[in-house]
Amino acid sequence: MQKVLIITYYWPPAGGPGVQRWLKFVKYLRDFDIEPIVYIPENxxxxxxxESLTEEIPAGIKVYKKFINEPYGFARFFSKKKTKQISAGIINTKNQSGLEKLLLWIRGNLFIPDARKFWIKPSVDFLQDVIAKENIGTVITTGPPHSLHLIGLELKKRTKIRWITDFRDPWTSIGYHKKLKLTKASQEKHKQLEHLVLNEADKIIVTSNTTRLEFSNITPKPITVITNGYDTSPGSSVTLDVDFTISHIGSLLTGRNPLNLWKALSELIQEYPDFKKCFKLQLAGVISSDVLESIYFYGLQSYTKLLGYISHHEALQYQRKSQVLLLIEIDSEETKGIIPGKVFEYMASKRPILGVGPTNWEVGDIIAKSNTGKTYTYPQIGELKSTLLQWFQEYKKEQLALPLAEVEQYHRRELTAKLSKYLAWE
Structure with missing residues (x-):
């Protein structure tokens, strides 16, 4: 049986979408005669x-841990709230305090490629013995944080092991890089490290065709696209909401703020009394202040229910019982290749997806080809409003459904089968 070492920062009890990709791969790799061994930070x-995600770790999986020294502990001395937000990727560019600007500058320019850089050297020293002890043939590093790829880079130099990099998100082209107040020297350092990793890795995995095309201009190394996906959820059957619920599951960070959608919903409430009576907007996860301000500006406060953070199990339940599922991405060139992990769980729920995102958003093709909903760009208020009204009319007739949905190729086991073939070495 082939042994593979997976180096990841996010692992249960971590929440959010970042942890689920490799948790699910680990769940199914044994079905393809591959034994995964996981390496994570101890603290x-x-x-x-x-905590519910810990129940999904397969029995008997070896998990090695090593202490990590992170600067966030020091930063919390100045501002616990701001430090947690920056760590979570919430960077609000409006009304930044001097302290927040300082923290961003420090994060962007003193910790390259990221704040987990101090884990690189101790991990390399520790993992050399693990690789020899376990007779491991292949190492996979998954980022962000992209400092984990530098662990793989050094292990390859020292051990000549086969090394695959997995990019859940792009590196230098990701949107928040512009918010980190990077100096020209820091920008260049990121590009150098990105170029080095992409050209030293034996193989590369990305989650979108957009990222594959971007990376193919940097390296001739083999690149394959393996998207995120959905898993079979045991759970009891659910009953659809009585109300016309439109639910967004997951964080709505700064920039994911489709004013056209809030305006369309406001107009529908004003123009159709039955819509006003039935409509409910449900938001689960962290919601940035500017998004909430916009929602309330359009008179939607009394129709909005803030669920806060919910467990993955609860998220699946909400997805299955909501009438419509909302998917929003920042309107920019850099985000057209971003495919949120939740889109595939949305698709598996077989509830109509309403997407709002950038022009040429790759998600739009996925949703269209799978017959699971419709996507619009930010200015398309007329078309978006018509779709909502059509779906509302179908809801009133109890006919709002997706009879032609095709989602099986995105099941986590099918994606793991694709991964197992890519792990084969000639």
């Missing part, structure tokens, strides 16, 4: 915790 700084 991580997880901005979101979901």
């Amino acid at each position: 991580p700084n997880y901005p979101i915790v979901d």
